Amino acid sequence: xxxxxxxxxxxxxxxxxxxxxxxxxxxxxxxxxxxxxxxxxxxxxxxxxxxxxxxxxxxxxxxxxxxxxxxxxxxxxxxxxxxxxxxxxxxxxxxxxxxxxxxxxxxxxxxxxxxxxxxxxxxxxxxxxxxxxxxxxxxxxxxxxxxxxxxxxxxxxxxxxxxxxxxxxxxxxxxxxxxxxxxxxxxxxxxxxxxxxxxxxxxxxxxxxxxxxxxxxxxxxxxxxxxxxxxxxxxxxxxxxxxxxxxxxxxxxxxxxxxxxxxxxxxxxxxxxxxxxxxxxxxxxxxxx
Amino acid sequence: xxxxxxxxxxxxxxxxxxxxxxxxxxxxxxxxxxxxxxxxxxxxxxxxxxxxxxxxxxxxxxxxxxxxxxxxxxxxxxxxxxxxxxxxxxxxxxxxxxxxxxxxxxxxxxxxxxxxxxxxxxxxxxxxxxxxxxxxxxxxxxxxxxxxxxxxxxxxxxxxxxxxxxxxxxxxxxxxxxxxxxxxxxxxxxxxxxxxxxxxxxxxxxxxxxxxxxxxxxxxxxxxxxxxxxxxxxxxxxxxxxxxxxxxxxxxxxxxxxxxxxxxxxxxxxxxxxxxxxxxxxxxxxxxxxxxxxxxxxxxxxxxxxxxxxxxxxxxxxxxxxxxxxxxxxxxxx
Numbered sequence: 001x002x003x004x005x006x007x008x009x010x011x012x013x014x015x016x017x018x019x020x021x022x023x024x025x026x027x028x029x030x031x032x033x034x035x036x037x038x039x040x041x042x043x044x045x046x047x048x049x050x051x052x053x054x055x056x057x058x059x060x061x062x063x064x065x066x067x068x069x070x071x072x073x074x075x076x077x078x079x080x081x082x083x084x085x086x087x088x089x090x091x092x093x094x095x096x097x098x099x100x101x102x103x104x105x106x107x108x109x110x111x112x113x114x115x116x117x118x119x120x121x122x123x124x125x126x127x128x129x130x131x132x133x134x135x136x137x138x139x140x141x142x143x144x145x146x147x148x149x150x151x152x153x154x155x156x157x158x159x160x161x162x163x164x165x166x167x168x169x170x171x172x173x174x175x176x177x178x179x180x181x182x183x184x185x186x187x188x189x190x191x192x193x194x195x196x197x198x199x200x201x202x203x204x205x206x207x208x209x210x211x212x213x214x215x216x217x218x219x220x221x222x223x224x225x226x227x228x229x230x231x232x233x234x235x236x237x238x239x240x241x242x243x244x245x246x247x248x249x250x251x252x253x254x255x256x257x258x259x260x261x262x263x264x265x266x267x268x269x270x271x272x273x274x275x276x277x278x279x280x281x282x283x284x285x286x287x288x289x
Numbered sequence: 290x291x292x293x294x295x296x297x298x299x300x301x302x303x304x305x306x307x308x309x310x311x312x313x314x315x316x317x318x319x320x321x322x323x324x325x326x327x328x329x330x331x332x333x334x335x336x337x338x339x340x341x342x343x344x345x346x347x348x349x350x351x352x353x354x355x356x357x358x359x360x361x362x363x364x365x366x367x368x369x370x371x372x373x374x375x376x377x378x379x380x381x382x383x384x385x386x387x388x389x390x391x392x393x394x395x396x397x398x399x400x401x402x403x404x405x406x407x408x409x410x411x412x413x414x415x416x417x418x419x420x421x422x423x424x425x426x427x428x429x430x431x432x433x434x435x436x437x438x439x440x441x442x443x444x445x446x447x448x449x450x451x452x453x454x455x456x457x458x459x460x461x462x463x464x465x466x467x468x469x470x471x472x473x474x475x476x477x478x479x480x481x482x483x484x485x486x487x488x489x490x491x492x493x494x495x496x497x498x499x500x501x502x503x504x505x506x507x508x509x510x511x512x513x514x515x516x517x518x519x520x521x522x523x524x525x526x527x528x529x530x531x532x533x534x535x536x537x538x539x540x541x542x543x544x545x546x547x548x549x550x551x552x553x554x555x556x557x558x559x560x561x562x563x564x565x566x567x568x569x570x571x572x573x574x575x576x577x578x579x580x581x582x583x584x585x586x587x588x589x590x591x592x593x594x595x596x597x598x599x600x601x602x603x604x605x606x607x608x609x610x611x612x613x614x615x616x617x618x619x620x621x622x623x
Contacts, residue, residue, distance in 0.1 A: 158354070158356065160352050160354060160356035161356050161357075161358055161359070163323055163343070163350075163352070163356065164350070164352060164356040164357075164358070164414075164417075165358070165369070166323075166342070166343045166344045167321060167343050167344070167349055167350045167418075168344075168349065168369050168370035168373065168417065168418075168420075168421070169344045169345075169370050169373045169374065169421065170344055170369075170373055171342075171344055174373060178369075179358060179360075182360045183359065183360055
């Protein structure tokens with residue numbers, strides 16, 4: 001019975017995994033197709049579609065735009081999130097709890113709504129759609145992610161180390177440079193990479209605010225309207241690689257996490273002062289040192 | 290905080306003692322510059338430092354939970370303040386070695402802060418705070434997080450170090466034994482005010498309020514009467530005369546609260562005392578290693594008596610005569 005149940009469990013898990021992986025696998029496999037259709041039978045492998053898109057001006061332009069927008073918006077989001085988390089966690093601001101949750105709000109607003117709202121807003125204030133509007137939109141949608149990462153880091157951060165640093169003569173900048181950042185840089189980089197990964201394949205909001213220079217997801221979408229050939233698979237595969245790389249690095253950084261933070265000191269085994277055992281041990285250790 | 294006015298002498302070991310929430314830590318943080326007072330001044334060596342940020346005040350602090358920099362080694366922690374001063378490397382290293390020697394942690398210099406024990410961590414914090422030779426060292430309940438045995442050991446070390454370097458220590462604690470053992474003076478605090486500022490033995494012997502009497506050590510607070518029968522005023526408790534405390538200007542008959550320490554309460558079997566005493570019943574006796582603490586009830590009023598002895602002279606449920614040695618009794622004005 002137990003065996004049967006565990007067998008059923010395994011099959012179910014396998015099916016779910018297959019369901020999750022197959023679409024991804026199809027895209028990636030047919031990116032290496034020799035023939036100019038994205039279906040069976042598979043012929044190849046071949047890199048011809050990768051070669052093709054790498055020579056394609058449109059693709060290269062879109063790739064550059066994507067990286068540019070993703071990098072700048074990710075850095076901006078992480079910066080905003082870092083400052084906000086620092087300010088709200090130190091606990092000296094009124095309404096810091098409210099502010100903390102407000103920053104996460106864009107996560108639950110539907111992207112279509114955000115995209116449409118931004119389109120209207122940019123129109124009202126006279127911003128013509130361009131990479132800059134895409135950048136602004138991406139800052140908006142990635143900030144909550146970075147926000148969540150940074151809040152998690154500063155949640156339980158022992159701010160007495162900042163006070164100790166100031167007490168020892170460090171001005172605010174030195175505290176940041178010598179104490180706060182060294183203790184939180186993993187999360188800062190992690191938040192940046194997560195925002196980057198999110199920005200790279202953001203399509204819904206982008207599509208509302210994009211100008212003549214599109215990003216990769218926009219390019220994929222517009223090409224698909226003409227015809228589907230393996231070059232789209234190749235673009236999608238490269239997109240996947242970029243996102244995956246960023247996400248994996250972020251995950252590694254955040255997993256090893258605040259390794260220095262929790263100070264769990266070993267129990268004291270010292271005997272009262274002046275006891276011969278301690279005096280002997282101390283002098284012995286000293287002479288070794 | 291309310292009307293705190295305090296002078297600390299150079300080289301003094303002053304403690305702020307009081308229950309949690311009495312404002313002792315706030316007062317310390319005002320001195321350090323982490324909090325600002327609505328009014329009033331902090332003056333260090335003749336200079337008003339009230340408006341200086343913490344990093345520009347020439348005093349340093351030891352925090353309750355160590356607050357060591359977890360990304361730096363023990364030696365780097367100690368060097369932190371010195372490095373900020375841009376002193377040359379050899380200078381810094383020499384000073385760090387000297388300080389680690391002082392707190393007996395030379396062998397831990399290269400360790401991470403999570404590779405040392407709590408007691409060692411607090412010694413690192415002490416060395417770090419002393420590195421820049423502060424005029425005053427502020428210690429915010431530095432031993433509270435430690436085990437009892439380590440705490441005792443560090444109390445002694447702290448006191449020795451303070452004597453050796455002669456720096457002024459301002460020490461915050463809620464532990465009256467700790468304050469008594471280490472301080473040259475104690476500022477007893479309550480509700481943001483200084484209740485009494487005195488040397489430890491004076492605080493113990495001459496508390497100026499019921500709060501002071503009961504917070505520091507064990508105390509019996511007796512409701513006494515001043516009676517003026519024979520021309521000179523006499524202090525009586527339950528009809529028996531307490532001779533000793535100077536009544537000063539108190540002349541008229543009236544109620545008065547008097548503090549008597551348990552060691553000044555003598556017990557004997559009923560009917561044994563020559564002086565007419567007060568009779569009570571022993572309800573509880575506990576052994577504390579070198580003394581017994583007896584709790585006696587006299588008509589509903591509870592009284593503590595300390596008997597320094599290995600075997601108790603009285604037993605529970607026994608009727609006893611109580612004689613109070615009032616030479617050290619203190620009159621409480623409130």
